[in-house]
Amino acid sequence: xxxxxxxxxxxxxxxxxxxxxxxxxxxxxxxxxxxxxxxxxxxxxxxxxxxxxxxxxxxxxxxxxxxxxxxxxxxxxxxxxxxxxxxxxxxxxxxxxxxxxxxxxxxxxxxxxxxxxxxxxxxxxxxxxxxxxxxx
Numbered sequence: 439x440x441x442x443x444x445x446x447x448x449x450x451x452x453x454x455x456x457x458x459x460x461x462x463x464x465x466x467x468x469x470x471x472x473x474x475x476x477x478x479x480x481x482x483x484x485x486x487x488x489x490x491x492x493x494x495x496x497x498x499x500x501x502x503x504x505x506x507x508x509x510x511x512x513x514x515x516x517x518x519x520x521x522x523x524x525x526x527x528x529x530x531x532x533x534x535x536x537x538x539x540x541x542x543x544x545x546x547x548x549x550x551x552x553x554x555x556x557x558x559x560x561x562x563x564x565x566x567x568x569x570x571x572x573x574x
């Protein structure tokens with residue numbers, strides 16, 4: 439019994455997405471992904487690639503495009519358990535002029551349920567767009 443309790447306490451998998459009903463994520467065409475300061479670029483590239491795969495044009499961070507439909511920010515948290523892995527990821531889609539959060543997705547996977555960074559990004563962004571579909 440003690441082993442079961444210990445094991446179940448270490449296997450955590452939580453995901454959540456919230457979308458403002460007025461967000462209109464299906465209308466996003468051009469987005470800017472802001473690189474997290476100090477980050478090596480791994481998550482930035484994965485988020486940008488995931489959004490491109492969903493049909494969006496991703497403009498470079500720091501360049502002011504003529505028109506951006508949204509700015510995408512993220513926070514990643516890595517931890518060590520024999521190897522480094524992505525423990526937690528939050529992605530926020532923001533209104534570019536006001537920085538208002540239109541949608542947020544969050545995922546947490548502990549060691550026993552860990553996903554690759556690419557899978558985590560796909561899970562978080564996928565959940566945001568699934569939640570957006572519910573608001574239609």
